[in-house]
Each structure stands twice: as C-alpha cells, then as structure tokens.
Amino acid sequence: MSESLPALSIGTVVLGVDDVPRAVRFWTVALGFMPRDDTTDTDWAVLVPPGGSGTGLALGRSESPVQPEPRVHLDLYTERPEAEVERLLGLGATRVDWDRYPDDADFVVLADPDGNRFCVIDKRG
Template sequence: MLNIGTIVLGVADIRRATDFWSQALRYVPRDGESKDDWVVLEPADGPGTALALDLSEVPVQKHPRVHFDLHTEDQVAEVERLVSLGAERVDWDLYPEDPDFVVLADTEGNRFCVIDLNHG
C-alpha cells in the first residue's frame, strides 16, 4: 500500500516560499530546520501531508499539469487572506461558466486553486 507522504514544489526562493506556505497552511519547518535549497513543512497541529520546497530553476507553467486544490468553506475570506500573504490572482483563461474555484499564484508563481466547498 502506498500513501502520499510529501508533496514537493519547485521554487526559486526557498525563504520567500517558506514564509508564504507556512502562513497559508499553518505549517512549520520539520525539526525547525530550513536550508537555502530545501525545506520540509509539516502541519503545526499534528499529522498530515508534508510539503517540501525544493530550489528549482525550471520556469513556472502557465497551465501546470499538477497543482494544489485547497478546500475551504469561506472562499472569499481565504482568497483575501492568501492575497494578503503575497499570493496573486491569476487571469485564468480556462474558468468554466460557474466555477467553484479561484486560481491564485504563490509568491513563486506556482498556480493553485481555492475551492469553495459551499458552492451550490
């Protein structure tokens, strides 16, 4: 049996990405450790999937093949909170007619979606 243990995200600036994702997800560096080329973030409140940030020179994809879907029951508030942390709204050309998601980019330009669990 396999389980997802860690999701790895390529970033250009480890410290900037660590600051953003730590605040966005309420995660902390594993064992309090953060290096210039690699850090593993874990949930501050207990078990959960870890997020590793890996130094990368690969350019960000406009339409990434893999991305995060972050679920919330208060999409408007969470989008505003993430934008206040440094995320940017993405002018997404693939929105359906009545989307339940908002596309944002993190401080490194990586796209992710904020999904409204109350979308009706």
C-alpha cells in the same frame, strides 16, 4: 486471487521554487504548517501540518521555469473562499488571469510568490 493494497501513501507534495525562505514564509502562514525539524535551508524545506500528521509540503529550489498550465497543482478547500483569497493575496499570492473558468466556477486560481499556481476551492457546495 486476493490483491493486497499498496504499502504507499503520499508523504509530501513537492513544489519547485526560486526562493526557499520566501516560500517557507508564504506557505507556513497560508496553511498554518510548520517546518519539520532540521529540514529548512536555502535549497530545501519540508513543512508539516499542525500536530505533524498528514501530507506535508516540500519546497525545493528549482531553476526550471514555472509552467503556465501546470499538470499538478494544489487545491485548497475552504468554506470561506472570498475571505481566504483576500488573505492569501495579502500574503503575496497573485490572481492568475485564467480564461478557462466555467460559468459556475467554484474555484479561484492564484499563484504563490514563486508563480506556482494553486486553486482555492469553495467547499460549501
């Protein structure tokens, strides 16, 4: 019996935010993504990678509270973790007081201006 692969792929990851224009400003600079044509307003925006191919990031206005320990979050990989953490902090991210770091942690937990947590992962090792 031959099983076929699903005809699915991840098109966008969706984050709930308080302020869509602020989130667009943060994430476009943080990731170098661009708004997809005609999708940015005060309630919804879709950001796409340069060149338009790859997984996008959708930002939707949400009134639900930020989860202190979200079940889903973004992992951002880099070979320059210290520099990227400082750059993201300069854009408005904040450090999260995370008491669950292992002794040999290769990541830092940050929050975007809306409080959504994400990790900066050291890809070097």
